[in-house]
Amino acid sequence: SAKTEGKGSYRFFQSRFFEAIRTRLETELELRRALDLHQFVVHYQPRVDLAGGGTSSMEALVRWERPGQGLTGPDRFIPLLEETGLIVQLGEQVLDSVCRQLVEWAADGTTLVPVSVNVSPRQFSQSDILALFRDVIERYGIDPALLEIEVTESSMMQEGIGESAVFRQLRELGIKLCIDDFGTGYSSLSQLQKLHFDVLKIDRAFVLRIEHPDGDALIASMIAMAHALGMKVVAEGVESRKQMQLLRTLGCDEGQGYFFSHPVPPGERQPEGRREFQPPITPKP
Numbered sequence: 001s002a003k004t005e006g007k008g009s010y011r012f013f014q015s016r017f018f019e020a021i022r023t024r025l026e027t028e029l030e031l032r033r034a035l036d037l038h039q040f041v042v043h044y045q046p047r048v049d050l051a052g053g054g055t056s057s058m059e060a061l062v063r064w065e066r067p068g069q070g071l072t073g074p075d076r077f078i079p080l081l082e083e084t085g086l087i088v089q090l091g092e093q094v095l096d097s098v099c100r101q102l103v104e105w106a107a108d109g110t111t112l113v114p115v116s117v118n119v120s121p122r123q124f125s126q127s128d129i130l131a132l133f134r135d136v137i138e139r140y141g142i143d144p145a146l147l148e149i150e151v152t153e154s155s156m157m158q159e160g161i162g163e164s165a166v167f168r169q170l171r172e173l174g175i176k177l178c179i180d181d182f183g184t185g186y187s188s189l190s191q192l193q194k195l196h197f198d199v200l201k202i203d204r205a206f207v208l209r210i211e212h213p214d215g216d217a218l219i220a221s222m223i224a225m226a227h228a229l230g231m232k233v234v235a236e237g238v239e240s241r242k243q244m245q246l247l248r249t250l251g252c253d254e255g256q257g258y259f260f261s262h263p264v265p266p267g268e269r270q271p272e273g274r275r276e277f278q279p280p281i282t283p284k285p
């Protein structure tokens with residue numbers, strides 16, 4: 001009857017519900033274990049100067065090296081780490097790994113370029129981010145100018161962390177600040193002006209539409225706005241030569257994307273970016 005069917009579907013949903021909770025708990029346990037065992041590794045993706053062609057900096061992007069399962073990308077585990085607060089611990093491990101890498105590169109004579117590190121809003125609200133950066137800089141003897149922090153535009157708006165004094169303090173330490181995934185987070189011009197950030201990263205979604213009608217106008221206005229506020233502009237997700245050329249024509253300062261290089265392990269780093277990339281003008285020494 002309808003009554004027993006109803007009961008059956010209730011049980012069905014109930015068991016699905018508990019199954020979902022169990023899966024979540026298992027994943028959380030697995031992530032805790034992964035943090036304890038230091039299974040997270042950092043890959044690096046170059047940010048290329050569109051006028052000169054050289055690598056101006058690199059972004060640190062975390063991956064989970066699961067034994068027997070290869071690499072898992074951050075979109076698969078960052079949300080749960082954020083929900084559980086474990087992102088604070090991951091953030092510490094990533095920053096530590098980046099600093100150790102910088103020291104290693106310095107020791108073996110590899111050209112040093114600044115590294116930008118993604119920081120989650122939870123790290124601002126639930127940990128002392130200023131102390132974290134101050135400590136690693138001191139511990140590793142790192143030039144603070146070699147570190148940059150990326151915060152997404154949307155997290156800045158959601159958590160109201162844009163209002164926080166910590167950005168000024170980080171800037172006073174000598175660390176550069178970058179607003180990530182710009183164009184997806186609805187910040188206002190006045191908010192942007194108050195932030196005093198150094199770099200604005202245009203979200204990949206806009207670069208994807210650059211060849212569509214008005215797609216270039218949108219990017220041109222973002223570049224004009226960022227430059228008016230004294231920020232350097234980086235386009236993310238540059239995948240083709242055409243996109244790279246259009247961005248250069250529009251006055252975009254730097255590009256990042258598969259066209260230049262995928263994120264790679266530190267040992268495979270190409271300090272000069274992608275070889276086929278020919279800058280229009282040969283930079284003067």
Ligand code: C2E
Pocket residue numbers: 045060061062073074075078087091094117118119120150180181204236237238239256257258259263
């Ligand atoms: P994001 O900071 O916006 O990083 C850029 C993402 O775009 C990276 O994905 C990168 O691999 C990818 N990408 C780069 N070039 C291209 C391209 O040409 N085409 C396409 N389709 N994609 C491109 P990934 O590595 O999967 O990271 C995803 C997000 O995870 C990052 O987005 C960032 O928000 C977050 N994330 C990564 N590492 C960390 C970390 O250490 N801490 C925190 N809190 N978040 C991180």
Ligand code: MG
Pocket residue numbers: 059118150180
């Ligand atoms: Mg980023």
Ligand code: MG
Pocket residue numbers: 180181201203236
């Ligand atoms: Mg981004």
Ligand code: MG
Pocket residue numbers: 181
């Ligand atoms: Mg993103």
